Amino acid sequence: MRFGRTLLAVALVGLTLPPASALGAGYGIYEQGAAVLGMGGAGSVSVNDASAVFFNPAAMTGLAGTQLYGGGTLLQTMTSFAGVAPYPGFGVTEEMEPQRAFPANVYLTHRYPGPWAIGLGYNSPFGLKVGWKNTDQFTGRYIVTQAELRTYSYSVVAARDLGSKWSLGFGGNLVYTRAILVNRHFIAAPGGGGGQLEVANFALTSNVTPGYGWNAGLTYKPAASWKVGATYRGRVVVHADGDADITQYKTGDAQVDAAVSASLPPDQPASTVVRLPAIGALGVAWNWGSAWTFEGDAVYTAWSAFEDIPFYFQNTTSSNERIVENYDDSFQLRVGAENRRAAFTYRFGYYFDQAAAPTESVSPTLPDADRHGATLGLGMGFGADKRLRLDVYQLAVFVQNRKTEGVNRDGYEGEYKSFASATGLSLAYRW
Amino acid sequence: MKNRKRASLLLAAAAVVAASCSTIEKINAPALAPGRADFSVVAAVGSGITAGFQSGGLVDRHQTHGYASLFAQQVGARSLDLPLVGGDGIPPLLELKHLYPPPIQIGPISATPGTPPDPLFPSTYHNLGVPGALLQDLTDTTQYVTNPYFALIQRGRGSIARQIADPTQLNPQPTFLLVEYGMSDLLRPALLGTTVGLLSVANFEIFFRRGLDELATVLPSAKLAVVNVPDVTAMPFFTTVSNKQLDASGQPVLDANGKPKFLLGPLFDTGGKPLPLTANDLVLLSAQPQVAGGFGYPVGTISYLSGSPVAGNGAGLTDAQVLSNSEALTVQDRARRFNSIIDTTSRSAAKPRDFATVDLDGLLRRAKSPGIEIRRVFYTSTFVTGGLFDLAGLYPNDLAHALLCNEVIRAVNAKFGSNIQPVDPLRFATFTASSASGSREAGPLPTLR
Numbered sequence: 001m002r003f004g005r006t007l008l009a010v011a012l013v014g015l016t017l018p019p020a021s022a023l024g025a026g027y028g029i030y031e032q033g034a035a036v037l038g039m040g041g042a043g044s045v046s047v048n049d050a051s052a053v054f055f056n057p058a059a060m061t062g063l064a065g066t067q068l069y070g071g072g073t074l075l076q077t078m079t080s081f082a083g084v085a086p087y088p089g090f091g092v093t094e095e096m097e098p099q100r101a102f103p104a105n106v107y108l109t110h111r112y113p114g115p116w117a118i119g120l121g122y123n124s125p126f127g128l129k130v131g132w133k134n135t136d137q138f139t140g141r142y143i144v145t146q147a148e149l150r151t152y153s154y155s156v157v158a159a160r161d162l163g164s165k166w167s168l169g170f171g172g173n174l175v176y177t178r179a180i181l182v183n184r185h186f187i188a189a190p191g192g193g194g195g196q197l198e199v200a201n202f203a204l205t206s207n208v209t210p211g212y213g214w215n216a217g218l219t220y221k222p223a224a225s226w227k228v229g230a231t232y233r234g235r236v237v238v239h240a241d242g243d244a245d246i247t248q249y250k251t252g253d254a255q256v257d258a259a260v261s262a263s264l265p266p267d268q269p270a271s272t273v274v275r276l277p278a279i280g281a282l283g284v285a286w287n288w289g290s291a292w293t294f295e296g297d298a299v300y301t302a303w304s305a306f307e308d309i310p311f312y313f314q315n316t317t318s319s320n321e322r323i324v325e326n327y328d329d330s331f332q333l334r335v336g337a338e339n340r341r342a343a344f345t346y347r348f349g350y351y352f353d354q355a356a357a358p359t360e361s362v363s364p365t366l367p368d369a370d371r372h373g374a375t376l377g378l379g380m381g382f383g384a385d386k387r388l389r390l391d392v393y394q395l396a397v398f399v400q401n402r403k404t405e406g407v408n409r410d411g412y413e414g415e416y417k418s419f420a421s422a423t424g425l426s427l428a429y430r431w
Numbered sequence: 432m433k434n435r436k437r438a439s440l441l442l443a444a445a446a447v448v449a450a451s452c453s454t455i456e457k458i459n460a461p462a463l464a465p466g467r468a469d470f471s472v473v474a475a476v477g478s479g480i481t482a483g484f485q486s487g488g489l490v491d492r493h494q495t496h497g498y499a500s501l502f503a504q505q506v507g508a509r510s511l512d513l514p515l516v517g518g519d520g521i522p523p524l525l526e527l528k529h530l531y532p533p534p535i536q537i538g539p540i541s542a543t544p545g546t547p548p549d550p551l552f553p554s555t556y557h558n559l560g561v562p563g564a565l566l567q568d569l570t571d572t573t574q575y576v577t578n579p580y581f582a583l584i585q586r587g588r589g590s591i592a593r594q595i596a597d598p599t600q601l602n603p604q605p606t607f608l609l610v611e612y613g614m615s616d617l618l619r620p621a622l623l624g625t626t627v628g629l630l631s632v633a634n635f636e637i638f639f640r641r642g643l644d645e646l647a648t649v650l651p652s653a654k655l656a657v658v659n660v661p662d663v664t665a666m667p668f669f670t671t672v673s674n675k676q677l678d679a680s681g682q683p684v685l686d687a688n689g690k691p692k693f694l695l696g697p698l699f700d701t702g703g704k705p706l707p708l709t710a711n712d713l714v715l716l717s718a719q720p721q722v723a724g725g726f727g728y729p730v731g732t733i734s735y736l737s738g739s740p741v742a743g744n745g746a747g748l749t750d751a752q753v754l755s756n757s758e759a760l761t762v763q764d765r766a767r768r769f770n771s772i773i774d775t776t777s778r779s780a781a782k783p784r785d786f787a788t789v790d791l792d793g794l795l796r797r798a799k800s801p802g803i804e805i806r807r808v809f810y811t812s813t814f815v816t817g818g819l820f821d822l823a824g825l826y827p828n829d830l831a832h833a834l835l836c837n838e839v840i841r842a843v844n845a846k847f848g849s850n851i852q853p854v855d856p857l858r859f860a861t862f863t864a865s866s867a868s869g870s871r872e873a874g875p876l877p878t879l880r
Contacts, residue, residue: 078454080454080455081455082455082456082457082458083458084458084852085460085852085853085854085855086837086852086853086854086855086856087806087855087857088855089855090457090458090459090460090852091457091458091459091460092457093454093455093456093457095454142806142807143807186806186807186808187808188808188809188810188816188817188818189818189860189861189862189863190530190531190815190816191527191530191815191861191862191863191864192527192814192815192816192817192818192820192821192822192828192863192864193818193828193829193830193860193861193862193863193864193865193866194810194818194819194828194829194830194831194856194857194860194861194864195830195857195860195861195862196805196806196808196857196860255529255530255531256530256531258531258532259530259531262531401455410806410807411804411805411806412806414458415455415458416455417454417455
C-alpha cells in the first residue's frame with residue numbers, strides 16, 4: 001500500500017513536469033527506463049525491472065516479489081534550419097530554442113505465488129515541444145511558432161507464466177493528451193496585388209483529454225541462454241476539445257482592418273484529433289555465461305496512423321483546417337549489451353530510428369529525420385542484498401540532416417539539422 | 432600507449448558530438464548549371480503577357496517585373512533592354528479607388544498618358560512582347576499598323592522574328608528565347624463577346640510552324656521555351672459578373688421553383704422581349720457598369736451591384752457584353768487544340784526546334800480551382816481579391832508573373848537539364864494590383880490612395 005502511494009505521488013509529480021521533446025521518429029519517446037536505454041533501448045526481452053510494464057509486460061513473470069522502478073530522463077534537443085529557394089531563400093538560417101524536458105516514469109510490479117504477475121505504470125510515450133526563436137521574424141511562423149504535445153499514460157497490465165517457457169502479458173492504457181499549436185495567420189492583401197498581410201495570431205489549445213488503448217507481450221525461452229519476445233501497444237486516438245484564441249493584428253489601414261476583421265473567425269471552442277500510433281517489437285536476447293547479455297530488437301511503429309492534424313471550429317466551420325501529414329510506418333533497429341560485474345553493471349547500445357515523415361511533411365513543426373543513437377549505461381546496487389539499485393544512462397542522438405527537396409507542403413524549403421541528448425536515471429527497489 | 436589511444440578515442444567522440452551540436456551553416460545558392468542551354472543572352476517575343484501589360488496599360492514598374500525579366504535575372508543573363516513606359520503608363524493604368532465595404536471601385540490613375548519609350552534607343556529590345564500581338568505577327572508585318580504598340584516596341588525594324596535575331600540590331604544575338612503567342616488570338620474576339628475572327632486551328636498550326644521554322648533559320652543555336660495558350664474564359668474578365676439576378680446580399684434571386692433567375696440577354700422571343708441568359712453564358716466584366724445601372728434586370732426588379740438599389744430597366748445585355756455558352760465552349764476548345772499542336776510539335780522528331788513547353792494554361796486552371804497555395808494562403812482567379820490578376824481581370828499581376836517565371840524555370844530545367852533556382856513569388860507581391868514591389872506607388876503595406 002505504501003508503494004502504491006509512492007507510485008501515485010511520483011505520477012502526480014510527473015504530471016506537473018513539462019513533456020519531452022520528441023527524441024524518436026515522429027513524436028515518439030522510447031526513453032522509458034534507464035537500464036533498457038543503457039542498452040540502446042533493446043530490452044523488450046531481457047528487461048528485468050518494473051519498466052517491463054512498458055517494454056514487455058510478459059517479462060513481469062520473471063520479476064520476483066514486488067518491484068518499484070521510477071525515474072526520468074533529462075531530454076535536450078537542438079534544431080536549426082537553413083533555407084533555400086524559393087522560400088525562405090538561400091542564406092536564411094533559423095534556430096529553435098533549445099528544448100529541455102524531464103518526463104518522469106514510474107512502474108510497480110508484483111509477482112504472485114503461482115503464474116500471475118501484475119503491474120502499474122505511468123509514463124509519457126509520446127511528446128513534442130517546439131518553439132522557434134524570434135517568433136515575430138521567424139520565416140516559418142505561418143506554419144508554427146510554438147507547438148506542444150503532452151501525453152500522460154497510465155497502464156495496468158497482468159502477465160501469466162504459461163509454462164513450457166512461455167509467458168503472456170496484456171493490459172490497458174489510459175492516455176491523457178494535450179496539444180497546443182500556435183502560428184501566425186496571413187491573408188492575401190484584399191487589394192489584389194497578392195501581397196500577404198500578417199493579420200492574426202492563432203493559438204489552438206486542446207483540453208487534457210483521455211484516450212484508451214491496449215497492449216500485450218509474449219516471451220519464450222527456447223534454451224537456457226536464449227530468450228525471444230514480442231510486444232505490441234495499440235493505437236490510441238484522442239478526440240480532444242479545446243479553444244481557438246485568435247488575436248487580430250491591426251495593419252493601420254481602416255478599410256483593410258475592417259475587411260480582415262470581417263474575414264477572421266472569432267474566439268470559439270475548437271477541437272482536434274491526436275493520433276498515437278501502434279508500436280510492435282520483436283526481440284531476441286542471448287546470455288553469454290552469467291555476466292553478459294546481448295539483445296537485438298526490431299521495433300515497428302505504425303506512423304501511417306498520423307494522417308493529419310485537423311482543427312474543427314465549432315462556430316465558423318469555414319475556418320476548419322487540415323494539416324496533411326501522411327506519415328509512413330517506420331522501424332527501429334536496437335542492439336545492446338549488458339555486462340554484470342561485482343560492483344557495477346555496464347551497458348552500451350546503439351539504435352537506428354527511421355524517419356516517419358515523408359519529405360513533403362518535413363516542417364518546422366516536426367523536422368523528422370533518420371536518427372542514430374548511441375548509449376552508455378551504468379547500474380549499481382546498494383546494500384547487502386542490493387535491493388536498492390540505481391541505473392543511469394547517457395544517450396546521444398545523431399539526427400541526420402533532412403532536406404525538403406523542393407516539395408514541402410507549406411512551401412518552406414531548406415535543410416534541418418538537429419541533435420538530441422538524454423541523461424536518465426532510474427531507481428529500483430525490490431521487496 | 433593505451434592511455435593515448437583512449438584519449439584519442441575520447442577526443443574523436445567529443446569532436447563528433449561537438450559537430451553534431453553546432454547549428455547549421457547557411458546554404459548558398461548553387462552556381463548555375465545551364466545543362467544543354469546557354470542563358471548568356473535571353474530574349475522574349477510574344478503578346479501582352481510577355482510585354483508586362485497590366486491593369487489596362489504598359490508601365491515600367493510592371494514591365495520590369497514581367498516573367499521574362501525575372502527569368503533573365505534568375506539565369507544570370509544580361510538584363511533585358513525593355514521598351515519602358517514611364518509615368519502612369521500608356522494608357523494610364525487602372526487603380527483601386529475603394530476596397531471596403533463593397534462594392535470595389537476601380538478607375539484610371541490619371542488622364543495623362545505616361546512617357547513613351549525612347550524612340551531613338553539604338554538597338555532592338557530584348558523583350559519584343561507587344562500587347563495584342565497575334566501569332567502571325569511573329570513573322571508577318573502586315574498587321575503591325577493596326578496595333579499602335581508595334582510603333583513603340585517594334586519601331587518598323589522588320590518582323591519580330593527577324594528583328595530579334597538580327598545581329599546588326601541586337602548584338603550579341605539571343606542564346607535563349609522565350610516565345611509566347613496565342614492568348615491575344617483568343618482574347619481579341621472574346622473581349623467583344625464573339626468568336627468571329629477567332630484564329631482557326633489550321634492557321635494556328637501553320638503560323639506556329641512557320642514561326643518555329645523562321646526562328647530555327649535566324650537563330651539556329653538558340654534554345655527556346657514556348658508558353659502555351661491559356662483558356663481565356665477562365666479569366667476574371669469572363670467570370671466575375673454573375674449572369675444571375677442578385678439580391679442585396681449578393682445571393683441569386685430564386686423563382687417559384689427555387690431556381691435562379693438569370694439576367695436578360697441579347698436574344699429576343701417572338702414578341703421582341705429579351706430572353707434570359709442560360710446557366711453557362713458569361714457576362715463580360717466590361718458590362719458591369721450597365722448591369723449596375725439596371726440593364727439585364729427586368730422591370731420591377733432591383734440591381735444592387737453599384738451598392739445602391741437601381742431599378743431594372745428591362746433592357747437585355749448586348750451581344751458584345753455576353754460570351755454565350757457555345758461561344759465560350761468554342762474558345763475553350765480552340766485553346767485545347769492550340770496546346771495540342773504545341774505539345775505534338777514538341778514531341779515530334781521532325782520539329783524544327785527543340786523547345787521546352789511552359790504550361791501557362793495549367794497554371795491558370797489551378798488558379799481557377801482549387802487555387803494556388805503559397806505559404807498556406809490560397810490564390811485564385813477571383814477578380815481583385817484572388818490576388819493573381821490585374822485590375823482589368825485579364826493579365827497576370829506581378830505575383831502571377833513570378834509564378835509563371837517559376838513555370839518557365841521548371842519546364843526549362845526539365846527539358847535542358849539546367850538547375851535554375853525558382854524565385855520567391857511573394858517578393859513581387861504587392862498590396863494592390865496596380866502597384867509594384869519597390870516602386871514609388873507601393874508605399875508601406877498596406878495603403879489605399
